[in-house]
Amino acid sequence: MKRRNLALLAAAALALGIVLADGGAPWPTQNIPKEAPDAPKAYPPGELGKMVKLGEDIFNNTDTHPLSKQYVGNKLQCKSCHSNSGKDKTRYSTFIGTASSFPAYSPREKTVLTLEGRSLNCFMRSMNGIRPPVGSKVSVALATYITWISTGMPVDMNPNKPVGPYNYPWPDPEVISVVKSGKVDMANGEKIYNTQCAACHGTDGNGIGPFPPVWGDNSYNSGAGMSNVIKGGSWVRYNMPPGYAHLSAQQAADVMAYVNSHPRPSFKLTEHLPPAEKMGEYNTNVPEQIIPAPTWPPKKK
Ligand code: HEC
Ligand code: HEC
Structure with missing residues (x-):
């Protein structure tokens, strides 16, 4: 078990080494709360x-x-x-x-x-x-x-x-503008994921050891904020990798587009409510919402 943990730390250190060698500033310099x-x-x-x-x-x-x-x-x-x-x-x-x-x-x-x-x-x-x-x-x-x-x-x-x-800026106006301008680059997101994220979250997205899954059956569903490239990109920009968050708004949107292009549980709001007798009142003015996974690329209207 101990040896396994060491191997994990080494993998993480490798990932962080790549991150630092990337030359990015350790924190985004704009919009810091x-x-x-x-x-x-x-x-x-x-x-x-x-x-x-x-x-x-x-x-x-x-x-x-x-x-x-x-x-x-x-x-x-x-x-x-x-x-x-x-x-x-x-x-x-x-x-x-x-x-x-x-x-x-x-x-x-x-x-x-x-x-x-x-x-x-x-x-x-x-x-x-x-x-x-x-x-x-x-x-x-x-x-x-x-x-x-x-x-x-x-x-x-x-x-x-x-x-x-x-x-942190929630959602980040710079990530919003990348996504709204249609400039999200999923191929670049895949490169970022494989060099800066996969050492902890796995090339299969399932998470390695203590590091959590980012796609698949064990991850968040398509109704989560994280499934939305604007909101997930904002979170990742300011929080990942742990202690070395440094992605630009563009890179954060790219990598979350790649993450969210994979399968995960689809969201149907009413399936997540308890039986009526246990519910009390669900305080919302949006009583149903259905969001099929994957959430990227955006569905054509
Ligand atoms: C050194 C290991 C490490 C690296 C590298 C890393 N993460 Fe994480 N990630 C974590 C940990 C640990 C958590 C749990 C939250 C925390 O402790 O900050 C997490 C949580 C997450 C979550 C939210 C929880 C989940 O599983 O959905 C997402 C999404 C995520 N990371 C995406 C990324 C992306 C994208 C990158 C690359 C830019 C990245 N991470 C790089 C360790 C890492
Ligand atoms: C997959 C990621 C994820 C997990 C797991 C998660 N949350 Fe959240 N939560 C978010 C995001 C994204 C927001 C929106 C704003 C933010 O990032 O703080 C949020 C917001 C919140 C807020 C609103 C206040 C604020 O400042 O963020 C509360 C309270 C909260 N979560 C509680 C919880 C609790 C309790 C759990 C466990 C039962 C939980 N969350 C698990 C992603 C997550």
């Missing part, structure tokens, strides 16, 4: 602290934790996209300030979401699973954990989108 304050270190006392820790455990082990695995349909954890459990202020998918931005307006749902509701939507799409009931232990624990990360932050509800103040 302001740096976040530190995440809290001390857990609250008593039952509240226990709930924070339970939520953290579920966040990091979502597909295997006894409380959450029944709601997960792939081999991802929340931390697969919300890097370092959402606590790292130097990573742009940080959750510092997220909870204090809710309730927030969601353009996707065309309604106002609570933090709990927003997290449950990631189960339906990013986790390719079933929406846990509002108020269930798994839902409360995750909301408690994510709220704790915003300890000390002023309440500042977001009227435009359901993300916090220290999120």
